[in-house]
Amino acid sequence: MANIVQFENVGLRYGTGDETLSDVSFTLASGAFYFLTGASGAGKTSLLKLLYLAQRPTRGVIRLFGEDAVTLPRKRLPGFRRRIGVVFQDFRLVPHLSAYDNIALPLRVSGVREADIEQPVHEMLTWVGLSDRIHAKPPTLSGGEQQRVAIARAVIGRPEILVADEPTGNVDPAMAERLMHLFDSLNRLGTTVIIATHDIQMLQRIPEARMMRLDRGRLLDPTGELRHPPGRGDA
């Protein structure tokens, strides 16, 4: 499989403090499924920010879709971002828009005609089990419901890469199972999926997924070949 993402000696520093990420090097194969694990504060969210182009690295090389993302001109960022679906840890739903409009947002941003938006949004709402909450606004939704809207919004545009930061953190086990099945289905359709989590149970649900571990800003397992965290027998 071709590499869709390549990090080489990437470092990230906020302000004048210590590096949040140091010498991070890895590649993501197109169409593969990855978990990114690590303790809180290990740098998972920062690494994902670099992936979905919310942050530029302090040093190193990042190649996305075969192009240098570090020196990418600002005006080309929207085109790249449309190819990446993101599930934010804090959902980042637009609070005054309905569930329907939040999910439709990526399609509208991409210029899809209003007539072509309705069906996929309804399908997505049904998929995440929120077809009865179509007009509900995020403040009236539970944490789990908001998370499902955020996931639906991230995947509706059929992104080439799906980046999810703790996507099952606010849902019950049954819904977590369902969402993982959703990610798996998307992955089987060709989307490269990378999920940051420290939920060990989740790692078991996708047997063929590769795993990368971050520890205090350093990537311990850049190959992603190890299936389980250290101490579980495989390391």
Place this chain on the structure above:
Amino acid sequence: MIGEETRPERRLLDASRHTRTMRWVMAIMLFLTVLAAALGLGAWAASRALDRQLAGRLTVELVEANPATRDREASEVLAMLRGGRNVARAEAVDPARLATLLEPWLGAIGDDPDLPMPALIDVDLHDANDAAVTALQTRVQRIAPAARLDRHAAWMAPVTGFMNLLLALAGGIVLLLALATGTVVVLAARAGLETHRETIAVMHMLGSTDVQVARLFQRRIARDTAIGGAIGGIAALAVAALVGTRLAGLGSALASGAALSPAGWIALALLPLLFVVLATLAARLAVLRALGATL
């Protein structure tokens, strides 16, 4: 598409009290602007009317103590003037009317043969440029060496100057108000960006371009300016119409000259539209500039 006028797009920036405030600010701005422009256009119209009335008008004064000589010179000058191609009209002022005009200062003088009265000839020229007037003066003085030419435009110059001052003042006020409106829009756009920072960040992460985001603000500010401008503009036009009616009732030629032409009313009515364009451009530039500083 975000760039199109769809209802979901309008909902992206939620309505707030800010919108209503902005409309009233724009209403006040446009009210003042249209009034200032009406003042300027009125002053310009009055100045033009004065110019039209006085530009070619002058009076030939024949100052000669000997009545016989004066009458002869007056006849010859009048004949010469009436034969001139550049002269539209030449009319001797009736001595009796002159005596009536002077009566408040000199008393009853019509029957006093010892008091020398100048002979006056009112002249309207087709072309009253300096060279034409100088040429005419030379020809008049060949007949009557002591004759003087009094151009009416010269003694009305202070009034015309005052009208031009009013015009410049009104123009300055309109420009300042346009500048202030642009500044208000820039501040409102920046405040809007701050208010909707989270929404804009999400849109950026979903692949929105700066131009798409700017359009949201442009349209909202254009709508606020259009609504506020309509309110302020209509109110100002009503006030201008009322003042115009009162001026017409004064019966003064100068005041009547200040009446706005149909073109003037159209220009005033177009001002809110111009301000909508101005506000839209200011909002676009402000938003694009602010977003340009982000990733």
